[in-house]
Amino acid sequence: MRPLDPRLVRRSATVRTHLVWSVVLGVVTALLIIGVSWCVAEVVARRFTGDEVLLLPLAIAAAFGLRAVIAWAHGVVSERAAIRVKAELRSEVVDDLLDPRRVGPRPGSGRLVALLGPGMDAFDGYVGRFLPQLALAAIVPAAVIAVIAWTDLLSAVIIVVTLPLIGLFMWLVGMLTRDRVERRWAAMERLARHFTDVLDGLVVLKVFGRRQERGIREVGDRHRVETMRALRLAFLSSLVLELISTISVALVAVSVGLRVVEGHLDLRDAMFVLLLAPEAYLPVRRVGMMFHDSTEGATATAELLDLLDHDRHEGTVAPPAGPSTITVSGARLTHPGRSALSLAVDELRVEPGEFLAVVGRSGGGKSTLLDVLLGFERLDAGSVTVGDTALADLDIAAWRESVAWVPQTPHLVAGTLGENVALGQRGASAEEIAAAAGDAGLDLSLGRVVREGTTDLSAGERRRVAVARALLRIRRTDAWLVLLDEPTAGLDAHHEATVLTALRESGATVLVVTHRPETVAAADRVVEVAA
Missing domain, CATH: 1.20.1560.10 (ABC transporter type 1, transmembrane domain)
Incomplete structure (x- = not known):
C-alpha cells in the first residue's frame, strides 16, 4: 500500500x-x-x-x-x-x-x-x-x-x-x-x-x-x-x-x-x-x-x-424519438469475481410493440440482460442496437427517458401511495395517478401514508405500485419501452391478469423477465436466456 x-x-x-x-x-x-x-x-x-x-x-x-x-x-x-x-x-x-x-x-x-x-x-x-x-x-x-x-x-x-x-x-x-x-x-x-x-x-x-x-x-x-x-x-x-x-x-x-x-x-x-x-x-x-x-x-x-474508478457512458447520440427495433447480437458479459458468464445471448430481436417474455433458470442472466438494456452494465463482447444506433453511442440519460423500469424489488419513499405512484412525474393530476393505479390493480387508498423502505406494503402491493409508476410514465412521457423483472410474482390470479392486461393495452414494447406460466402464456413470444 x-x-x-x-x-x-x-x-x-x-x-x-x-x-x-x-x-x-x-x-x-x-x-x-x-x-x-x-x-x-x-x-x-x-x-x-x-x-x-x-x-x-x-x-x-x-x-x-x-x-x-x-x-x-x-x-x-x-x-x-x-x-x-x-x-x-x-x-x-x-x-x-x-x-x-x-x-x-x-x-x-x-x-x-x-x-x-x-x-x-x-x-x-x-x-x-x-x-x-x-x-x-x-x-x-x-x-x-x-x-x-x-x-x-x-x-x-x-x-x-x-x-x-x-x-x-x-x-x-x-x-x-x-x-x-x-x-x-x-x-x-x-x-x-x-x-x-x-x-x-x-x-x-x-x-x-x-x-x-x-x-x-x-x-x-x-x-x-x-x-x-x-x-x-x-x-x-x-x-x-x-x-x-x-x-x-x-x-x-x-x-x-x-x-x-x-x-x-x-x-x-x-x-x-x-x-x-x-x-x-x-x-x-x-x-x-x-x-x-x-x-x-x-x-x-x-x-x-x-x-x-469505473467506466462511464460517453455516447452523445440522441435516441430514436419513437418505438424502434432492439437487437442484441453475440452478447457476452462476466461480472468481476466470477469465472462463469453472467450473460450469453447470441441473437435477440425485439420488434416495436411486441410483448416478449424472457425465461431461464435462476442466475442465467435474465436480470443482467435488463441491466444491459438500461445501461447499468457494459458488454464484454457483442452489441446492442436501438434502431440503427449502437446503445453504447446513445446519450444514456436521454435513452432512459424512453424506458419505464419495474425492478424485482421496488422501493418506496416516505409519503402517500399516490406520491409513490407519481414518483418522477411532477405535475401528474390526481385523475392520471388514480387511473394508473386502478389499471395496475392497486386497490388501496392513494392517500395512505407509507414509510421509506419495504415494510408497509406486501411484496405484491409494492410490485403493483411499480407497475402503476411505469403505466403513468408511458402515458405522460415519450417512454415506449417497458422492462419488468418478475412483476407478477406474489400476485394472485386476478391481480396478475389485471397487470398483464394493462401492460398489453399500453401499446409499449414490453420485455418481461418471469417464471410465471400465466405471464409466459400472455406474451407474443418467449425467449430463453441461459449463460
Whole structure:
C-alpha cells in the first residue's frame, strides 16, 4: 500500500494545495531547527570561554516561539484540509452513484456505510497528520544531514548509514500490519452489512421471534479482537522504532564525545551536531508511529478511489424519438469475481410493440440482460442496437427517458401511495395517478401514508405500485419501452391478469423477465436466456 495514492492527488485540488503548504512549512521548520541548534551550541561554547551571550537567548526564545506558531499553523492547515477532503469525497461518491453515465454494479449499503462513516473519519489521521509528517520526513532529515556533513562528515556518515534502518523496520512493520488492517477493515464491513441486514428485516425477525443480539455480539467481538491485535502490533512497532533511533543517536554521541576529549573536534561543532542528530531521526520515527493511525485512512482512500474508478457512458447520440427495433447480437458479459458468464445471448430481436417474455433458470442472466438494456452494465463482447444506433453511442440519460423500469424489488419513499405512484412525474393530476393505479390493480387508498423502505406494503402491493409508476410514465412521457423483472410474482390470479392486461393495452414494447406460466402464456413470444 502506497503512503500517498497518486489518484487522490490527481482528483483532489485540496490535497495538492495541502501538500504544497506542508512542503513550505516543512522547509521553514527545518531552517528553524538548524537555527535553534546553532544558537544553543553558540551559547554553550561562549559560556565556556566567558563571552557575552545577551542576544542569543532572546533569539533562541524567538525561534522556539516561531517554531510553535509554525507547528500550530501546520496543524490548523492539516485539519482543515482533512475536513475539506472528506466533504469533497463524500459529495463525489454521492454524485457518482447518482450519475446516469455510471457503468457497473452499485456497492452494497453496508459497504457504503463503512466507507462514508468510519472510513471517512480515519481521514483525520491520514490527511490531517500522516501526510504533513511525510513531508517533514522528506525535508527535515535531508536538510539536517547536509548541515551536519558540512560541520562533521563522520557524524553525517553515521546518520546516513543508520537512518535507512528505520525505513527498513517500517517496511517490515507495514508488511505485518497490512494483513491485520485488512482483516480489521473486513470485520468492520461485515459488522456494517450485518447490522444493515438486521435493520432491514427487523419487523419480520420480531414477528417470528428471532433474536439478533447473539449474532451482532459475535460480529462485534470479531471486530474488537481484530482491532486489539492491530493496536498491540502498533505499540510493539513503536517500541522498535524508538529503540533503533535511540541507539543511532547514541552512536553519534559516542563518536562526537570521544573526538572532543581527544581534541579533534571543537566544542561548538560537537554541540551543534549533538543537537541536530536527534532531529534527523525524529520526523522519520514519527512517520512510523503515525503509520498505524493512517493505515485505515489509506485503506479507505483506496476503497473510495476504486469505487470512483469505473467506466462511464460517453455516447452523445440522441435516441430514436419513437418505438424502434432492439437487437442484441453475440452478447457476452462476466461480472468481476466470477469465472462463469453472467450473460450469453447470441441473437435477440425485439420488434416495436411486441410483448416478449424472457425465461431461464435462476442466475442465467435474465436480470443482467435488463441491466444491459438500461445501461447499468457494459458488454464484454457483442452489441446492442436501438434502431440503427449502437446503445453504447446513445446519450444514456436521454435513452432512459424512453424506458419505464419495474425492478424485482421496488422501493418506496416516505409519503402517500399516490406520491409513490407519481414518483418522477411532477405535475401528474390526481385523475392520471388514480387511473394508473386502478389499471395496475392497486386497490388501496392513494392517500395512505407509507414509510421509506419495504415494510408497509406486501411484496405484491409494492410490485403493483411499480407497475402503476411505469403505466403513468408511458402515458405522460415519450417512454415506449417497458422492462419488468418478475412483476407478477406474489400476485394472485386476478391481480396478475389485471397487470398483464394493462401492460398489453399500453401499446409499449414490453420485455418481461418471469417464471410465471400465466405471464409466459400472455406474451407474443418467449425467449430463453441461459449463460
